[in-house]
Amino acid sequence: MLNDILKNKSKVFLLILLVLLLVGIRAFENQLFYDPFLVYFERDYKTLPLPEFDSIRLFFGLLFRYALNTIVSLGVIYVLFKEIELVKFASILYVIFFLILIVAFYCIIYFYADQNNLMLFYVRRFLIQPILILLFIPGFYYQKLNK
Template identity: 55%
Template sequence: MLNKLLQNKTTSLVVIVFVVLLALVRMFEKQLFYDPFLVYFEGDYMKMPLPEYDSFKLFLGLFFRFLLNTLLSLGVLYLLFRDREMLVFISILFFFLFVALIVSFFCVLHFFENRENLLLFYLRRFLIQPLFLILFVPAFYYQKLKN
């Protein structure tokens, strides 16, 4: 796969552009998304009370960020593997992961008060970072090697 990628320089360039766009989403997160937890998790959040937040705005901010990361991740995965069936499967997987994570996030936020901050931190991390891309690239590369 690495040889193919090096032979197709256009694909390599577009993958790099998508990765740079993922980095830009992270770089401009404070300007692009409503998320009072950005500052909260930078401090000593284990001892601090939860920040004031608007649930609807927070949901929209997390959804928009997850959507941007997902679209860019799908672009990278498609360019690397060129497999439409896999892309459909990953899209469905991303949808179910988002639903499970967002429901879990808001359940922890509303029902556990200030006792499960670390769990809240990691649920939010999976919602706002393209961690699934980091997991899926080696997994599907291994799958391609097996087939």
Template identity: 55%
Template structure:
């Protein structure tokens, strides 16, 4: 087992570097992206009205962050599994999930935002955090073991 790890030092180092990139995105989120919900959800948001937002800037900020997280996540998947078909499939899923989640987020925001703050919170969480990576890594590992 230890010998296997030593044989894959470069892959482990690259995956770690990309994971650090995800951490950097999280650490500098307030400076990199327009998202008035960053501070809103850190407070007692359930008793506060939804902050004023610029829908276009919010969309661009969420898109940019999702895109950066996706690129780093796909890089991690590629480095660990060296499987182009897995990258194509994950890219398709990331794109599909973005469209579904962004539509759902703006639907809730524009129609039921004040009454559905928890839905807004969780949908936004999937858009801004690399949660899909946590789902895809074990799935691709299992798939690779089955081959």
């Protein structure tokens, strides 16, 4: 195991760097992105009304954060598998998931408002956190093993 790590020093370094970038995105979320739901979900959101927000700014804030997480996640996939086809496939999946999640996010906000805060919490979580990479890496690894 240690020999494998020593042989792939640059790969390990790049993976650590990319993970640190994901951590940096999370650490500086308050400064980088417009998202009034950050503070809202830190409190007792089940009893509080939704915060005031600018829909356009919120959309672009979510898009920017999702795009940053996606770019770094695609970098992780490339470093791990060295297959551009997997990166292309994953990028298509990321776009599809973004479209589905952003529509679901705004539908929940506008049609369910204060009724479904927990569902809003989880849909937003998929938009702002790089959770999809946790699904893609094992899936791609399993696919690679079965080739």
